[in-house]
Amino acid sequence: MNEIYISYAWKDNKSELGSQREELVDKICAALISERYNLIRDRNYLTLGKSIQNFMEEIGRGNYVIVVVSDKYLRSEYCMFEAVKIIKHKGYDQKVFPVVLQDANVYTKEGKSEYIKYWKQQKEKLKQLIGSERTSHEDSAMHDVAEKIREISQKIDEFMFFISDKLSIDPSHNFNAFINQLTDTIRNDAVQLRSKKSILVAGTGDFNIPNEINWCAQKLGEKIAEYNYNLITGGWQGVDYVVADKFAEKITQQNIRLTDKLTHVVPRGKQPVFKGGKIEYTESGINEWLDCLRHSDLVILLGGVGGTYDTYVYAKQEKIPVIPIVCTNGDAKKVFDEMLTNWDTKLMGNISQEKFKSLNQYINDESTAEDVVNDVMDIVNEIIFAKTMLNP
Template sequence: MNQIYISYAWKDNTKLGSQREELVDKICEALISERYNLIRDRNYLKIGKSIQNFMQEIGRGNYVIVVISDKYLRSEYCMFEAVEIMRRKDYEQKVFPVVLQDANVYTKEGKSEYIKYWKQQSETLKQLIGYELSSNEDSAIYDVAEKLIEICQKIDEFMFFISDKLSIDPSQNFDGFINQLTDAIRDDAVRLRSKKSILVAGTGNFQIPDQVNWCAQKLGEKISEYNYNLITGGWEGVDYVVADKFAEKIAQKNLRLTDKLTHVVPRGKQPVFKGGKVEYTETGINEWLDCLRHSDLVILVGGVGGTYETYLYAKQEKIPVIPIVCTNGDAKKVFDEMLENWDSKLMGNISPEKFKSLNQYINDPSTAEDVVNDVMDIVNEIIFAKIMLNP
């Protein structure tokens, strides 16, 4: 799930309500222009969605912008959303509060007023429906009462959180707020890379040209450096070289190689590189499909025949492919074909011009490293788009 939810008090025709709506509109426009996937209850609920389900979805969202106003802190609907948000163990890192000037949350008196307000609401409801509340747990009013009780239990924690967390006020510094939010999301994407896997495929024998060898070595190092998992077909050549360098870097991080490296090989065969986890498959098409089943992106290095097959199956499975063109062979063939039939959606909206920049000359390990750095920049951008952005 890659949504950013916006929780705020709407259906308010006052002057403050109009100002709040304009601010939320501006936040939405800025994030949508950057291709973030925004979910806004005012729009979502128009299509007949369940309010209860929406509140629960907000709690499960990747990120939530909570626009705190006096109306928000006195609204049952808004505070129900707040309770759902707080069910997440990591909500402090996922929630960005925007505290508006009419929300009195920075003084003891203001906090006490809101806490007292919700305790009064709960007590009033208990008095009105005391008998029914204890006798009919399936009634709708019982459900509302339970939520009010939970708000009372959570209001102290919520007030402390929104008043304690540093947040830029977008009404005073809009660009600063958007930058703070997107920087936090990008930082979080770095953590999420550890759950993403890259399949490297290429020349399947040890008689490989220098530029293929140099690129394979640098790829192994960089894939580990960026904390991705590595998938190989267990072959000689590129598979072995990438796995060997990847394993060296993983050892330096004190991580378990079996958690980060997977070889997918036909039954009866062992991967040439001895290390990592081995998964067995059937000979033939499954050798490709089972590799791709584990993979979020494919990088091609050289290759003669089988590497091109990897591209065709990846295309069929709608998995992004990055061929290192200067390693020639199948990688060059795929590069030319991809440019001729460019699919910007599959490639995370990477431009053809940026893709063409990979067509560089390699004559030593240093220039190979430059090329691999450019490859990994594109990898990171594509993976980020897959994780965080609206497809």
């Protein structure tokens, strides 16, 4: 799950600037939550019994961080230690979205010097205080605080250079553009994450399959490869073979090792009909389904005469989304009708029943088959995005 943390100075809503800051953060949070992003805000997270230290560590590791920078933020031990944790992580500049408020004087040399001087003074004060402490317990506690202040004093200039140098949209002036900038970045990152996601394709297991199933299987193999997903099959003839064949053709054109992208899960003593990719052996029976599903993030069904329906049943039990290509008939049509009757919004991410119903199209040639597969892959991408990036 990719989380968006928001870091800001929040115990200051009695002053006018503090109230304005709180209102802006509330507005950002409301916009992201309305789109179901997984937002973590320290004011809500730090309930009784939660560790402030752990939260600071977590926010530093956050996939995305909105940093609302104010004068109070730049003088707060807690906020600045969060900032130190953030900039310690590789590639942070692509994942941090600074919002610099009007009272944060970071765009002038004098302003930056003032903040650097402030933290050097804090370090010296603690150094003197530690020298006057006598008990080991107090000394240990003071040393922990002093270490944080020392880190802040060392990193304050790097942090201020980053937030003043990075081009970022100010949400107080152009709110929608700021939200779009953030969500576009997350969606672009999701494209890279597809390479870690796997799709199981199951369907009619005969050599002689109807044209509409054959056309869809060919286009599906190509599209799964183009979108950089991994492919899982049961190693059968028919749909498994056709999808794997077209998938392998595209993968080899990309100069990628097929064994890194294609896995056949077959019973011991059996070989997959398609020669190529990685083989994982399992026991005959229910494990043929369960071990396939163990590798899979989503299932696509084409046709089928019994075993394909069983794939749906086991996938549903394992809470794995299923997309039946309804126009290939057979088990896929049966599953499509059943899913509409018992619609599971949570399992299907952002997909509405209306969008799902749009898959019920007629196929009469390769072109219409490609149109259907394109619609299927749009839904696949949306479901994978929702599972990876959003709150369930």
